Amino acid sequence: AWQTRNQVAYWQNSEKLFYHAVAVTKDNWLAWFNLGLNYDNQGRVDDALACYRKAVQIQPNYVAALVNIGAVLASRKQFPDAIPYFERAVRADPASVDCHDNLGHALMEVGRFEAAIPHLRLVVRQRPKDVVALNSLADALARTGQFAQAIPCLETSLLAKPDQAAVHYSLAQALAKLRRTEQAILHFREAIRCQPNDPEALNSLAWIRAANSNPAFRNGDEALRLAQRACELTRYQRPVMLGTLAAAYAEAGRFDEAIATAQKAHALAVSSGQKELAAKDQQMLETYQTR
Numbered sequence: 001a002w003q004t005r006n007q008v009a010y011w012q013n014s015e016k017l018f019y020h021a022v023a024v025t026k027d028n029w030l031a032w033f034n035l036g037l038n039y040d041n042q043g044r045v046d047d048a049l050a051c052y053r054k055a056v057q058i059q060p061n062y063v064a065a066l067v068n069i070g071a072v073l074a075s076r077k078q079f080p081d082a083i084p085y086f087e088r089a090v091r092a093d094p095a096s097v098d099c100h101d102n103l104g105h106a107l108m109e110v111g112r113f114e115a116a117i118p119h120l121r122l123v124v125r126q127r128p129k130d131v132v133a134l135n136s137l138a139d140a141l142a143r144t145g146q147f148a149q150a151i152p153c154l155e156t157s158l159l160a161k162p163d164q165a166a167v168h169y170s171l172a173q174a175l176a177k178l179r180r181t182e183q184a185i186l187h188f189r190e191a192i193r194c195q196p197n198d199p200e201a202l203n204s205l206a207w208i209r210a211a212n213s214n215p216a217f218r219n220g221d222e223a224l225r226l227a228q229r230a231c232e233l234t235r236y237q238r239p240v241m242l243g244t245l246a247a248a249y250a251e252a253g254r255f256d257e258a259i260a261t262a263q264k265a266h267a268l269a270v271s272s273g274q275k276e277l278a279a280k281d282q283q284m285l286e287t288y289q290t291r
Contacts, residue, residue, distance in 0.1 A: 220252030
């Protein structure tokens, strides 16, 4: 007991303890990992990364070290480099929810949405109220055109945490894609309630109120108010929002202002190289000029 107490007193500096361990024992992957953790806690991330790599060199399937290497690389936005380590961690421990979570989100960061979906699904099955995982899965599904499957994820997320402006907005977009316009309007309104100065939500709702094919959903006065606020927030520099404002003027019967605004939207779209939007603005302009 005395020797142990003396040894603890002597090795009170954990860095010296772990460094001693790697120096006097061969292929001690755990000591290398612990030394890496010690460096990580000190903010010496490069030294930590070197130690984690050494641990994996000795023990290739050591999940904690693989995860930590991936996490360091991901924190540096080096997602393509992080992904192979997260993949190895999943292969080594396929039941680990955290490993699938890490891999799914890294895949999302590089635009590999289809590949991310099964990993995020596993996370949601195991953690049905994990708002971050639910939102990420919904994002991946929406980006791959699976709007009907994205909607339940977003609804569950909002049940767990109701005042998420971005989630209300994503849900509204998904509903609008499926032509569930009445429900979309409700969630665009909720997004604006949660975040009143969100120009994207203001513009999206304004477009429905100005230009929806169903007259029951159009309201020129509301469209104008929403579109004007979106343009104010973006300093009248977003051609898509100027296009919405032009449509709102038209729906309100103010065609001179609709024409002038559509001309500005078209010019700005042309100058910013947005050819498709410029063509759409030109078509809208011609429609307003004939009325």
